[in-house]
Amino acid sequence: MTRVLVVDDEPSIVRALRINLTARNYEVSVAIDGASGLAAAARDRPDVMILDLGLPDMDGTEVIRGVRGWSSTPIIVLSVWGQESQKVAALDAGADDYVTKPFGMDELLARLRAAVRRASPAPDEPVVKTGHFTVDLAAKRVIRDGGGDISLTPTEWQLLEVLVRNRGRLVTQRQLLQEVWGPAYETESNYLRVYVAQLRRKLEPEPSKPRYLRTEPGMGYRFGD
Amino acid sequence: MTRVLVVDDEPSIVRALRINLTARNYEVSVAIDGASGLAAAARDRPDVMILDLGLPDMDGTEVIRGVRGWSSTPIIVLSVWGQESQKVAALDAGADDYVTKPFGMDELLARLRAAVRRASPAPDEPVVKTGHFTVDLAAKRVIRDGGGDISLTPTEWQLLEVLVRNRGRLVTQRQLLQEVWGPAYETESNYLRVYVAQLRRKLEPEPSKPRYLRTEPGMGYRFGD
DNA sequence: CCTGGGCGTTAAGGTTTTATCAAGATCACG
DNA sequence: CGTGATCTTGATAAAACCTTAACGCCCAGG
Numbered sequence: 001m002t003r004v005l006v007v008d009d010e011p012s013i014v015r016a017l018r019i020n021l022t023a024r025n026y027e028v029s030v031a032i033d034g035a036s037g038l039a040a041a042a043r044d045r046p047d048v049m050i051l052d053l054g055l056p057d058m059d060g061t062e063v064i065r066g067v068r069g070w071s072s073t074p075i076i077v078l079s080v081w082g083q084e085s086q087k088v089a090a091l092d093a094g095a096d097d098y099v100t101k102p103f104g105m106d107e108l109l110a111r112l113r114a115a116v117r118r119a120s121p122a123p124d125e126p127v128v129k130t131g132h133f134t135v136d137l138a139a140k141r142v143i144r145d146g147g148g149d150i151s152l153t154p155t156e157w158q159l160l161e162v163l164v165r166n167r168g169r170l171v172t173q174r175q176l177l178q179e180v181w182g183p184a185y186e187t188e189s190n191y192l193r194v195y196v197a198q199l200r201r202k203l204e205p206e207p208s209k210p211r212y213l214r215t216e217p218g219m220g221y222r223f224g225d
Numbered sequence: 226m227t228r229v230l231v232v233d234d235e236p237s238i239v240r241a242l243r244i245n246l247t248a249r250n251y252e253v254s255v256a257i258d259g260a261s262g263l264a265a266a267a268r269d270r271p272d273v274m275i276l277d278l279g280l281p282d283m284d285g286t287e288v289i290r291g292v293r294g295w296s297s298t299p300i301i302v303l304s305v306w307g308q309e310s311q312k313v314a315a316l317d318a319g320a321d322d323y324v325t326k327p328f329g330m331d332e333l334l335a336r337l338r339a340a341v342r343r344a345s346p347a348p349d350e351p352v353v354k355t356g357h358f359t360v361d362l363a364a365k366r367v368i369r370d371g372g373g374d375i376s377l378t379p380t381e382w383q384l385l386e387v388l389v390r391n392r393g394r395l396v397t398q399r400q401l402l403q404e405v406w407g408p409a410y411e412t413e414s415n416y417l418r419v420y421v422a423q424l425r426r427k428l429e430p431e432p433s434k435p436r437y438l439r440t441e442p443g444m445g446y447r448f449g450d
Numbered sequence: 451c452c453t454g455g456g457c458g459t460t461a462a463g464g465t466t467t468t469a470t471c472a473a474g475a476t477c478a479c480g
Numbered sequence: 481c482g483t484g485a486t487c488t489t490g491a492t493a494a495a496a497c498c499t500t501a502a503c504g505c506c507c508a509g510g
Contacts, residue, residue, distance in 0.1 A: 046270060054410075084329050084332055087335065087336040088331050088332060090337070091335040091336060091338070091339045092335055095339070096343065097322060098336075106310070107313060110312065110313040110316040111323075113317065114316040114317070114320065115314065117319075118343065151488060154484080154486085154488085155486080155487070159455065168366070169363065169364040169365070169366075170364060170365035170366065179244065184261065188488095189467085189468090191461070191489095192468095193467095193469065193489095194469095194487090194488085194489090196469090197468095197471095200469095208469090208470095215469090216376065217378065217467065217468070217496055217497070218378060218466085218467070218496080218497070219365065220381070224410050378496080378497060378498085379497085380498070412457085413499095415457095415500080415501090416497095416498090416499080418459085419458090419459085419460095419499085419500095420498095420499090421458090422457095422458060422459060425458095433458090440457075440458095442456070443456075443459080
């Protein structure tokens with residue numbers, strides 16, 4: 001289910017969006033100012049954001065920059081008609097699209113679909129096989145060779161997913177922490193050690209001699225066979 | 226240089242776009258109907274397309290679908306005001322953005338920049354091959370010809386990275402020390418000797434007769450084959 | 451022939467980073 | 481409200497890494 005974060009302080013707009021989006025099977029969360037919008041983006045990891053530029057507490061482009069610092073989640077911006085320069089500033093700050101109020105719900109929904117579609121360009125090989133187990137990204141399953149599911153906790157799964165999507169490539173500790181725990185946890189590298197160890201215990205044939213979940217000391221981890 | 230394909234049959238718009246885009250250092254090509262637009266897209270491989278929906282020969286969404294069949298080049302659509310359903314159809318067909326005529330050139334340019342930025346996440350050419358090994362900057366990996374990873378420590382990587390990014394060029398000791406250890410270490414040329422030696426031991430077929438990591442006495446080092 | 455500077459090599463010490471374990475806190479669910 | 485699973489946090493031992501210093505080589509210049 002696609003998760004949408006709406007950042008807007010006008011109750012009528014929030015209400016309209018919530019109803020329409022929920023009816024179309026989006027999962028909607030709402031923030032009513034910039035600061036809580038940034039917090040919500042970090043916490044909820046929405047698949048797409050709808051952001052009103054006329055927020056009470058901070059400039060819309062600041063919010064965009066705040067999110068763009070660590071995430072490439074698509075951002076669709078809302079603003080009143082005629083603010084040409086604002087449009088330009090928002091797009092240059094990293095917004096993906098722009099809708100003028102009052103807007104037609106159909107248009108907004110179409111732009112939303114377009115944004116989400118653009119953002120997910122990875123319909124590639126959702127199944128990765130190694131010599132000892134198979135990871136099915138789409139089905140969220142790990143199957144041991146010779147049969148038998150390996151069950152992972154949500155955090156373990158997220159971590160494995162990031163590594164597998166970048167298989168062969170080194171993923172820095174920062175990036176892992178950011179993508180799994182959020183930008184506020186960039187320095188909590190202990191979490192990584194604990195969870196990498198758990199994954200190794202579940203996946204590796206010899207957990208003390210990791211073959212698939214490899215450590216690159218001082219840099220990060222790498223999934224590879 | 227970014228290549229833009231404009232598909233529009235209104236001479237005044239074509240002229241305005243050509244002037245403005247050329248002035249901003251885009252390379253502009255033009256087609257005046259849908260059929261030649263599709264042909265031009267296939268032939269020129271533009272980095273981004275600007276497409277007017279009101280073409281004489283075919284429906285705009287058909288053009289979009291035609292391009293989307295084989296390419297993910299960003300498409301920005303132009304159309305007259307008020308055709309709400311047309312917007313929706315175009316976005317759903319695979320357009321990336323939508324601008325209503327009459328439009329402000331600033332806005333169009335901003336949307337163009339946003340579209341190009343989204344589409345090109347990889348500006349680098351991060352793989353360098355020599356006769357004995359391959360350096361993949363993005364994956365932070367060195368692979369020996371004949372298979373087998375060579376693992377490097379963080380400092381070794383940084384040093385190798387600076388040299389490889391400047392391959393063929395002489396890099397002074399100062400520059401290396403500054404980029405790897407920081408400006409305070411400009412004179413610690415002993416560090417360089419230690420780490421260059423380590424890299425040679427790991428990479429060179431004959432470490433005592435360096436072929437890829439060459440010393441330029443009194444000056445610095447050079448990566449080359 | 452001697453001397454000194456630049457470079458290559460090596461290895462020990464100290465520091466930082468990582469693996470592993472275990473217990474307390476928190477969350478989800480009935 | 482209780483229970484089990486999951487997540488956080490801290491401690492400790494092991495491993496990897498960086499720094500530093502010493503020594504030898506080569507070559508140019510005195």
